[in-house]
Amino acid sequence: AEHFNTVVNCFGDYLPYIQTDITRREEAYENLSDEHKDLLPVEKSYPGKINLLKKAALANKAILDKIAGSIPKRRVSVRSSSATPGSTLEPPGNTNKMHNMDKIQGTLHLLARDWSSLYASERNQSYGMLLRELEKLKPVTTLNRNKQEVLIPGVGLGRLMVEGVFRGYQCQGNDFSWQVLLAGRYLLNGNLEPQQVPIFPWIDDPGNRVSNSDMMECVLIPDINIKAELKKLEPLSRAPPKMSVTAGEWVDIYNRPINKDRFEAVLTSFFLDTAPNPITYIQTIYKTLAPGGVWINFGPLKYHWQPSVATDPKDYDDPRYGESLELTLDEIIETAETVGFKVVRAPSLHSCTYASNPNSMNPTRYNAAFFTLRKPGGLISIDEASDIPLPNDDPTAQ
Secondary structure (H helix, E strand, C coil): CHHHHHHHHHHHCCCCCCCCHHHHHHHHHCCCEEEEEECCCCCHHHHHHHHHHHHHHHHHHHHHHHHHCCCCCCHHHCCCCCCCCCCCCCCCHHHHHHHHHHHHHHHHHHHHHHHHHHHHHHHHHHHHHHHHHHHHCCCCCCCCCCEEEEECCCCCCCCHHHHHHHHEEEEEECCCCCHHHHHHHHHCCCCCCCCCCCCCCCCCCCCCCCCCHHHHCCCEECHHHHHHHHHHHHHHHHCCCCCCEEEECHHHHHCCCHHHCECCCEEEEECCHHHCCHHHHHHHHHHCCCCCCEEEEEHHHHHCCCCCCCHHHCCCCCHHHHCCCCHHHHHHHHHHHCCCCCCEEEEEEEEEEEECCCCCCCCCEEEEEEEEECCCCCCCHHHHHCCCCCCCCCCCCC
């Protein structure tokens, strides 16, 4: 409960925190000599930019307040922010609070990526490939619409889950980050109209910008009315569209007996490298899949728990830094085959970005691995069966 309270309260800490950084930029300008101030473009005055940043921060605060305010009060007691309006919060010295602010800013980035029309092409780089492969290997029919269960660990703000439901699958997501879970909950249950909410996701980083407009980009979310779109699907099947989200450590949750041999597919997008030990993820995915089920993956191997070079893992607060096992892509596939998987689609690399401002001079770009593995047994699709040679399928045979 204490951790949950801390997470909820950090939504309210966003404004004083970002104001601290804006004030730093403002003071840097004020400390310039008159000579240097006169050299800056008049028509794009620096004080004018600062004022725009302050307004953008207030817009971000508005959506974060709505997210925090949507949480049932019986679930949590939320303290009021100790900062008075217009005041600033000193950058916190403890790393936990810094980590929470990073997650709040990251949530704003993900809101743009998952729920705006501006970033549809970036979503298609990963979600599009996963969904097309899913539809090929586990096609939806009149009889099975809304009945094939699909698991999406690392579901984040839920866009991939929602797109799966739109296509006729019963989807369950899971995530460990309360910041994104609460933001996703607000979007999925808020009945928001398209482009109802303005956010300014990139004001936290002034570096590598070609122009002020890049940093001040206004993104309107969501791009669709989620509830209205789901309502349209109801006449297509007797089984209603269904999705759900679990919160917590996914390995612990999905190793429970109730989840054994349950899912027709597991979709992982930018998820595999969040494991301290990816072998546990591979084993858990295999255990949750029904016989004949498929694991479809898209993402890099950045390994979030890899400690810095020349840093003793014991210096970190979290023991997972000391457990980090950085497997190569080849080792991932070979380990999965040893666990029992069969390769349906061999890995291929695809250039992509992730929650990255396209106008940045230094966008984060990956060569992400796309592959599909299958748990033996069960039924397979006609498309998959066509790739399996028959006993006498030998063109040289007489």
